[in-house]
Amino acid sequence: MREKLLLVGAGGFGRVALEHAQQAFDCALVDDGYVPGTVINGAEVVGKVGDIARLFGEYQKLVVVIGNNKLREKVYQEAAAIGYDFPNIIVSSAYISPHATIGSGCIILNNAVVQGGAKVGNGVILNTGVEVHLDSVVEDYVLIYTNSVVRTHAHVGRRAHIGSTLTIGNNVTVPEDGVVENGCSLSV
Known part of the structure; x- marks a missing residue:
């Protein structure tokens, strides 16, 4: 059962x-x-x-x-x-490095990638095609839409809303509750 x-x-x-x-x-x-x-x-x-x-x-x-x-x-x-437990829903086509850290209650959809050293918090939604690169941090309750990239050493703050088809550049910080619109890119 x-x-x-x-x-x-x-x-x-x-x-x-x-x-x-x-x-x-x-x-x-x-x-x-x-x-x-x-x-x-x-x-x-x-x-x-x-x-x-x-x-x-x-x-x-x-x-x-x-x-x-x-x-x-x-x-x-x-x-x-x-007292509920929060499993992750990780689609089989997603790749999660064995050296990444994933919180609980996350949804990681088709072809998403979380690379080694990356940290993904609790209650995060990574939509189709999202990439979270080496040693980056995605804090709790973040939503990242389709085909967006969080580059190496980037930091996405708690509850941030990241649109589709964009790049958060190396070493960039998105603040808590920050919003990055579709198609934008942030760099240092």
């Missing part, structure tokens, strides 16, 4: 993460925008976000798949206080 996993969020990220999580877990969803009992991509919506405490007996594992970094952090903090 497979372990049960509660995914918080049934929007775009939720549906993408669900497809991959279903390969390893028996998944259910919570989302404030859907009526409980609704089935999305084969998984039932079993409640609202406020129901995670009530659902803890049936589910011990939870991953938050909400793109809003501050809200994702808040839900993770509430779930941690309840």
